[in-house]
Amino acid sequence: KIWCCLLGTHQLNSCLGIQLSASDILLRQKRNWVIETFTFDEGYSGAYPLYLGRVNIKLTEIHGPGVDKEPLNLLKIDNKTAEIWVMQPVDREKHDQFKLIFQAYKKEKGDINVEMGINVDIIDTNDNEPKFNNDMYEVTIEEAPSQGTELINVTATDRDSTEKNRKFSFSIESVSPTPQNFEFVINEEPDSGNGTISFKGCLDHEKAQKYTLIVKATDHGQPKPLSSSTTVIINIEDGNRHRPVFTKQKVRLQGVLISRLQVTDEDTRGTKAWKAKYKIQGDTNNNFRIDTDPETNEGLLYVQKVACKSSFTLLIQRAFENIYFAQETGD
Template identity: 90%
Template sequence: MSASDILLRQKRNWVIETFTFDEGYSGPYPLYLGRINIATDIRLTEIHGPGVDEEPLNLFKIDNKTAEIWVMQPVDREIHDQFKLIFQAFKKEKGDINAKIGIDIDIIDTNDNEPKFNNHVYEVTIEEAPSQGTELVNVTATDRDSTEKNRKFSFSIESVSPTPQNFEFVINEEPDSGNGTISFKGCLNHEKAQKYTLIVKATDHGQPKSLSSSTTVIINIEDGNKHLPVFTKQKGEASVKEGLRGVLISRLQVTDEDTRGTKAWKAKYKIQGDTNNNFRIDTDPETNEGLVYVQKILDYEEDPLKNIIISAENEIPYAQGVTGTKEMRLSTYHLTVNIEDVNEPPLFDPSNKTITAYEDVALGYYLETLIAKDPDVNGANQIRYTIGEDPAGFVTVDSNSGKITTSKSLDRESQLVKDGLYVIKIYATDNGEPSQTGTATLSIKIVDVNDNAPSLDKSIIDMCQTDKISSVSVTALDPDAEPYSGPFSFKLLGDVKDKWRIDPENGHSFKLVNEHKATIMIFGQHELQLEVSDRQGKTAVHSLSVSVCKCSKTPKPDCRLKKHTGNPNELKTIYVFIFMLCLIFTLGFLLLTFLMSCKPERIPFPNDSAGQYLMISNSEGPGSD
């Protein structure tokens, strides 16, 4: 049995051969690659796989009769490093398909890719005086070739513009990383060159010909600090009034020969000798001047004169050792600050005080003396004391001595006393120019005394008369604190037996109980006298006005309402009576009007002088007799 018969009978996929193709082949095409080694009675058909009927299409051509393979166009190994093709195989005589045959086509790598930098341009800015060997910038490149010999590369600096003087740029490689670090040897000087342009090259190690690419590296040299700031003057004076804060007292000017606006030019000031931290100094961003401020108030009486020393440097260190620099000391300025005396308000010591007093002290009772002193050096000002705040008007103060006494009895139960504490303010005003006023606070803890008799929350009571015992709740009140308040003792005075009683007789509240039987009508007004005593025996007698009535359906007694509105039948009778009075009055008025309108009729006589007539008169006037 032949090998091909065994192959066909096993009915398996076999990779029977491997071909190779160099991606560096430049033509002509098609290129004969070889013949598949199969028996002559085996025929190939239905060829499948990348390069034939899959992407990339039509890369290979295979003669199914001769089993010859042709390459039709170039191949890039970095895209396709191998092709696997599968054929259907059958005997030419029988024509039946019995097996699949596979072949591999390996693509051989050629050095066809140069190393490429990640950036076309690298740019960095550095100060002109970094330490020698300082890393300036990193560059990175990659090579797409597959084999190690073709993808390895090296960095080199091809050119530098302008040409460095007394220093050089170097590039160091990190093995197998594709990174290169550029540094320098020597000293950089901004005055000689503000910018250097480097051409950096990456060259691979491929054969037969190495490939390379380049990138541009721009290194900007920032002006270093070759000159320290120098004060235009070495000393000066300033004046400020005591008690002020946040005021500008001086502007200090400096000169600096470094490039304006750079960190090497910008001044940074420091104050020495300011033990109390009274001053601060800021830098004017436009003029570079030092602005001296008072940040903590100054006291003329404590020290009328302050001497401080101010030094100036730059935001970046002085580049000592760089070409064009020399060893220098920091420039300093001596500032004398004169503190001007002003009239300050009198000071109480202490300015807050707490005392204790009973609330029943007599008028004019001595409480405390608060004394203020003039803090000014001469101390010649006269001080007068006044009441600043005394909302209840409890106290008075002697204008000359500051002696505080009561102007009336203290009342712990006043709404102006909070939790037993009453607070007043005393003013001390001098006669300086201008006058100034100091303030002290006196807190008076008022001790409670039993100065309030108990009272009741109600004195007028409505009570419903029912077939059962009736009662009404009443609560006793006392503004005094413990132990001068409740629980209280209650006692009804007068003839109340079997009529009224108190339940309970001790406590904060009680019930006034009506013990009259329902068969006995007690409707109407009742005046009772109730004696109430607190725990210390302070007693008060209160009147209770009790109205008893037969209540309506409402659960709340309404005796006084009934008293005002009256009984409906009674109201009806009253209305009828009022109507009759109005009717009688109206009829009488109409009759009177009628009678007043009736006058006597007079009959005229003929005007005949020859006759005699009898004169009739029905009236008699005064003096007619």
């Protein structure tokens, strides 16, 4: 007979949920049947040790992870009472199940005939927030990209085991300085953990050379969603968006040569008779002066001082001669 629930063959088959005779069981040496499964929530925050339950079978020595294999001493099984206890917290992301093995034996001879199993399943709780791959992201772009241009990608991961706790969404929590006439947006690639930041509107370097975004990843776990954030810096380079414009210039005219007056004289070049002398008439404020070029005999007309008038009429005479030249100057 086998020590399992009750000692009879029919009771043994019922306990194991199989249709085998006692002789079949004796022939199946080292065969493993799971006779009980317990569950433990990794989010349990109470006192330890924690009672899980009792196995309705006489136990021999039990082996397996959590008992005599790593992680050691996490589970405690009382061979006399068949009670199972959890001795410390368990992280499902490291251990999702513990499979324990014990031996059933024939009472009369004590021969070991079959291995049986007890499973302890760890229930996932939302104990991991999504985490970004980088604490900070940074990109530099020109100020004139097309609306909707992808600026930068961010990536996050959540270590929780089940999909309901592992799934998360991105959001832009803040932008500094506050955008004017445009906005940053983030689009998600489903089930990839990637978010792409783009913009709507027009980026203008003259309004801001840098924007600092706080991007948040929030999971969908219950009862309380968990989240983390990262910083994204977007630098805006000045683009060629403006034509150069002339502004009012201040020009210094005093002493500027404005005209060379040419004369012809048949006298011998370089003699006193050949040399010309010039005189300005009509310039009552002495705004101009005229000198003689000793090499060419030309009259060199200069601005002597700046006046508010926009035009002048000057009469230029060569000395001892009639008027040879009259010239009107403007702006």
